[in-house]
Amino acid sequence: MHELPLVFFTVLTQSAVGAFIVLLIGGALGHIEPRRLAIGLFAAVCLFGLGVVMGIFHVGQPLRAMNMLFRAGHSPMSNEIVLSAVFGTVAGIAALGLLLDRGARKLFIALAWLAAAIGVVFVFAIPRIYQLPTVTTWSSSWTTVVMLLTPLIGGGALAAALGVRRLGLIVSIVGIIASFCLRPGYLSTILLADAPLAAAQSDWFTAQAVLLAAGALGALVYIRARSGQALLFASAGVVIAAELIGRIAFYNLWTLPM
Template sequence: MPRRKAIGLFSVMCLFGLGVIVGTYHVGQPLRALNMLLRVGHSPMSNEIVLSAAFAALGGLGALGLLLNRATPLCNALVWLAAIVGVVFLYAVPQIYQLPTVATWRSSYTTAMMILTPLIGGGALAALFGVRRLGLLVSVLAILVSFCLRPGYMATLMSADSALTAAQHSWFTAQAILLAAGVVGVVVCARLKSSAAVLAMTAVVVIAAELAGRIAFYNLWTLPM
């Protein structure tokens, strides 16, 4: 594996590890995550915890080995195994939010949007770290799919809770504008041979867009009285 890709893979796994640590605070006290292991296979959150730990361990060890140029065949196998676990993990995460008590979350759009997020941001990061053509293609296609799904998603949210959805207008608008800017960035990157700065800015923009969308999503938390 080229040095740049190895560095990129290791950097991304470090970011994921940081995300896992931050994510443990969803349960109030991080140590409660250990109790959730008792419900693996039955609880969506338990499944998420186990899959995230497996992905982090496999991907982290594989990426570190490739970075250090040690046991490359084994590390490649670990990375590919991590990729398989990652696909299952991506599907498992949205299942946590399919709550009967939260109408704005319980829809197929939640699953679709959460799967598109790593494709949008991950594609841009992959392009930045060396997988340029495929990364940009995945990112821009995911953005276009996101735009196609947006009208139906907004209609579903409005029918579930119009007032709460309207309150997130600024966040959803910011997401759409930033994603559109990301598409422009991809076009510029495709035309320029040396565009590392533009590529980095594009990655930052699309990740910021998805963060804005995720803030809006969590603000849609509502319980019937």
């Protein structure tokens, strides 16, 4: 269970960044009122912060985590830490400024878009850590692809729950469809790399697929019916759970299953 903090860190932070960006796009398109946008952005930043806090528990001695900052620009892990701190700070200031609504709205919106750009770099920085030649099941472009789907799948679902309903659900559904289309190639690659270890994750991958399908179905029903808050939140929860399960399978490809 040693990798569980990383499971929550990667999924929650990536989903939060995705939700933050989708909310901003929805706000620019007029799909959400300013007050609700501010609340949604602040909630996304809080979720991001929760993911970062959970990730700290993976470090054997959290107080020494600051030492990693000295390798920024050279170490992928140090880059990830720095980018998470910068995104959290800029996005937090922007979201809090919009939430308090004390003026300078254009400035805080500009900061929010700057945070979104930093968030994109952060999302791309995470899979670089796992491009390890010694871990054959990770050392491929599929690792990047799988991780980049999470901001779409989880982020879209979260954005829908936070106020940008139709746009968020569409983004999530597109991500889920892409996930199913790419799944055969990904699974065949990890089976070729380490068949016994990959086969041991079949239950995790199956559970993820079932939950993603259920989440997509719930999203489609909601879009068609245009009602049912419970269904909206349930679909978002199921999708996030699916991504967490898929990430557990991913980390299990490194060592013995959890």
